[in-house]
Amino acid sequence: MKDTYVDKIQAIREFLKEKIGEKHAVLGISSGIDSSLVLTLLATSIDNNKIKAIFMPDKYTKQDDYEDIKKLSESTGLDIITVNIESVLESYRALLDTSDKKLEGNIRSRIRANILYYHANLLGGVVIGTTNRTEYLLGYYTKYGDGACDIEPIEGIFKTDVWKIASILKVPQSIIDKKPSAGLWENQYDEDELKMDYHEIDRILSDIFDNHTLNGKYEKLMELYLKSMHKRELPKAMN
Numbered sequence: 082m083k084d085t086y087v088d089k090i091q092a093i094r095e096f097l098k099e100k101i102g103e104k105h106a107v108l109g110i111s112s113g114i115d116s117s118l119v120l121t122l123l124a125t126s127i128d129n130n131k132i133k134a135i136f137m138p139d140k141y142t143k144q145d146d147y148e149d150i151k152k153l154s155e156s157t158g159l160d161i162i163t164v165n166i167e168s169v170l171e172s173y174r175a176l177l178d179t180s181d182k183k184l185e186g187n188i189r190s191r192i193r194a195n196i197l198y199y200h201a202n203l204l205g206g207v208v209i210g211t212t213n214r215t216e217y218l219l220g221y222y223t224k225y226g227d228g229a230c231d232i233e234p235i236e237g238i239f240k241t242d243v244w245k246i247a248s249i250l251k252v253p254q255s256i257i258d259k260k261p262s263a264g265l266w267e268n269q270y271d272e273d274e275l276k277m278d279y280h281e282i283d284r285i286l287s288d289i290f291d292n293h294t295l296n297g298k299y300e301k302l303m304e305l306y307l308k309s310m311h312k313r314e315l316p317k318a319m320n
């Protein structure tokens with residue numbers, strides 16, 4: 082079992098080396114497990130001087146996240162720069178009605194994408210995404226927000242496997258233990274919004290997409306998959 086994970090780790094490292102080449106890699110680091118794992122994999126795959134890791138807190142960011150960023154910087158040996166986005170959000174609040182927390186959440190995600198692409202432009206680099214297979218299949222990400230990137234190294238890995246691989250690679254334990262959160266509004270947690278536990282979600286998704294069987298509460302997940310089909314396709318174009 083562990084060998085399978087070791088093989089996956091090796092395959093992702095090879096993928097990162099090949100796809101990034103000599104370019105810079107730019108990525109957003111939240112101190113959540115997905116971005117922490119991707120940064121840990123990058124640190125052992127490419128020239129560390131070519132990694133631009135950016136933490137972009139706002140007023141909802143918890144003190145624990147700031148501390149986990151320090152731990153991650155120590156465990157990877159990489160600098161993580163901080164860009165606070167609250168003032169940018171204030172500008173949006175002055176322009177638009179942001180009273181709907183989900184709409185404001187998507188703006189947060191797209192502000193972060195904007196900052197990452199600024200650095201990719203500046204450095205001649207590529208933006209590294211952190212969407213895992215569970216999020217990809219459910220469309221559980223903001224289109225052109227955290228979904229905006231050039232390379233997706235963990236898109237084939239279910240969330241529950243992200244935890245296992247992070248544990249093998251010794252990502253700081255407080256990051257592994259943290260409850261998954263998109264952090265798009267105060268106390269937003271993935272499993273509350275999805276109304277299901279990630280272990281159950283991954284079991285059902287694996288049954289549908291790997292084993293081609295339908296078990297458990299698959300209807301709701303199938304509905305999310307079908308509703309988000311557009312996020313996995315290029316824009317419809319008339320030629």
Ligand SMILES: Nc1ncnc2c1ncn2[C@@H]1O[C@H](COP(=O)(O)OP(=O)(O)OC[C@H]2O[C@@H]([n+]3cccc(C(=O)O)c3)[C@H](O)[C@@H]2O)[C@@H](O)[C@H]1O
Pocket residue numbers: 186187190216220221222223224225226227262263264265271274311
């Ligand atoms: N059929 C269709 N064909 C083509 N395009 C279609 C479409 N239906 C909607 N669209 C477009 O897509 C838009 C809706 O998509 P989008 O803007 O993404 O918005 P939406 O999917 O409604 O919201 C994003 C979801 O992802 C979650 N999220 C976001 C960020 C990070 C994380 C995380 O896990 O960290 C989770 C967030 O909590 C929320 O539940 C529509 O406004 C429309 O522009």
Ligand SMILES: Nc1ncnc2c1ncn2[C@@H]1O[C@H](COP(=O)(O)OP(=O)(O)OP(=O)(O)O)[C@@H](O)[C@H]1O
Pocket residue numbers: 108109110111112113114115116117135136137138139142193211227260261262263264271
């Ligand atoms: N405060 C932040 N600073 C920098 N990047 C962020 C921040 N919040 C979100 N992001 C970016 O958006 C991505 C999507 O967020 P998501 O919550 O799915 O992943 P995560 O925080 O790494 O892990 P988890 O899902 O367990 O919270 C992050 O991986 C990161 O690249």
Ligand SMILES: [Mg+2]
Pocket residue numbers: 111113114261262263264
């Ligand atoms: Mg998060």
